[in-house]
Amino acid sequence: MKTTLFTSRLLFGKDLEPRDNQLVVICDGVIESVRAGQASEADLVLKEGDTLLPGMIDCHTHLALDARIPGHLGLMEDSEAKQTIRALQVVKDNLQAGITGLRAVGDRYYLDVLLRDMIATHQLQGPWMQVAGIGMKGVHGHGYVGKSFSGTEEFRRQARLNMYNHTDWLKIFITAGAPPTESVVNCFLTREEVQTVVQEAKSCGLKTSAHCIGGQGLRYCTEEGIDVVDHCYWVDSTDIDLIKKHGTTVCFTPGVFLDDTRLPLCPESHATSVIRTRSEVIRRLSSLVVSNPKFVIGSDAYHTYLYKEIEYMTQLGMSRIEAIKGITVYAGDLMGRKVGSLEEGYLADLITVSKDPLSCKNALGNVNFVMREGVVVK
Known part of the structure; x- marks a missing residue:
């Protein structure tokens, strides 16, 4: 099936280049061509003044954990049925x-695997997904969505169970979630446990991701070949050097510390920690941004x-266009999918917004039109 869209403005390619009065030809869910044209040539004319761009990609989330709900962390002990709903x-x-x-x-x-597969086979409408299954943490460690393991053979077994259930990633929780009250960042896994998970993933072509705020855990992650370190709230200059040296990708999640609307929904102890450490987290993350790591x-x-x-x-300190690339272009590259860029040969996952996302604050918060693989869903 072929569809031609007309838009008065779009952001083209990996450079998010603004182009006016464009026709986007979509065939079987894939962008076939992008060229200048007129509304009269199109099957579907998008709203005048709206900007068409790639759909957003959230590179760190959990499906049954909904941070919009008060007490959401405790709800991870809910039944399978409640979590699936x-x-x-x-x-x-x-x-x-x-x-x-x-x-x-x-x-x-493994509800993430189930929903991923239902979406992929068109039994359910939703974003495409890459999933990690059961997150792996130490018995004494952090990780509300994870399960506890101890020793290399326990981690190896769970890694293999995840892969048996066809996950796309393996995920470990190696440090605490909040910055320490003292100088030392707790590390809840051994180097050998991290190494085991990485080896198991590589043996089957999977990537690995680690919840890690810095310190000894970050050293283990970078040196043993973890692909993505998530959060990095408490990195220092040594940590940043390791990230750069090993080419590790950082997944930034700054809203956890910068968004006040999240605080009433979290335990009081977490909110207190956020307020206590926010300025230092900003300083450390800003230093990481300046170092220009690979990121999503x-x-x-x-x-x-x-x-x-x-x-x-x-x-x-990041430019707006770079930040937008972090949820489009770079995200697609990390996932190894032809997504995140509005150009020929890429999936027609597209959205429109009323304001210019390259210059207007929160422009992406008001999405007027959504297309998934060539199908209009909003």
Whole structure:
């Protein structure tokens, strides 16, 4: 099936180049061509003045963990049925908000695998997904969505169980979630446990991701070949050097510390920690941004609010266009999919917004039109 869209403005290619009065030809869900043209040539004319761009990709989220709900962390002990119902709502909400793809980095019961496959086979409408299955943490460690293991053979067995269930990633939780009250960042896994997970993933062509705020855990992750370190709230100059040296990708989730609307929904102890350490986290993350690592961006389960992370990244010193690439171009590259760029040969995952996203604050928070693989869903 072939469809031709006309838009008065779009952001073309990996450079997000603004182009006016363009025709986008889509065949079987893939962009066939992009060229100058007129509305009279199109099957579908988009709203005058709107900007067409690639759909957003949330690179760090959890399906059954919904940070919009008060007490959401405790709800990870809910039954499988309750968690699945919550995840179904999350899938729907994200797509309507213009999030056409996501990376789910830890859920219970393999519900992420189930929903990914149902979407891929058109039994369910939602963003495409890459998923990690059961997140792996130490018995004494952090990770509300993870399960506890101890020793290399326990981690190896769970890694293999995840792969048996056809996950796309393996995920570990290696440090605490919040910065320490003292100078030392706790590390809850051994180097050998990290190494085991990486080896198992590489043996089957999977990538690895680690919840890590810095310190000894970050050293283990970078040196042993973890592909993505998530959060990095407490990195120092040594950590940043390791990230750069090993070419590790950073997944920024700044809203956890910069967005005050999240605080009433979290335990009081977490909110207190955020307020206590916010200025130092900003300083450390800003230093990481200046170092220009490979990066992507995620909401950490603050579903539909991925657009806010763009503003927080600009507060940390990143240009707006680079931040937008972090949820489109760079995200698609990390996932190894032909997504995240409006150009020939890429999936027609597209959205429109009323304001110019390259110059207007929170422009991506008001999505008017969503297309997933050539099908209009909003």
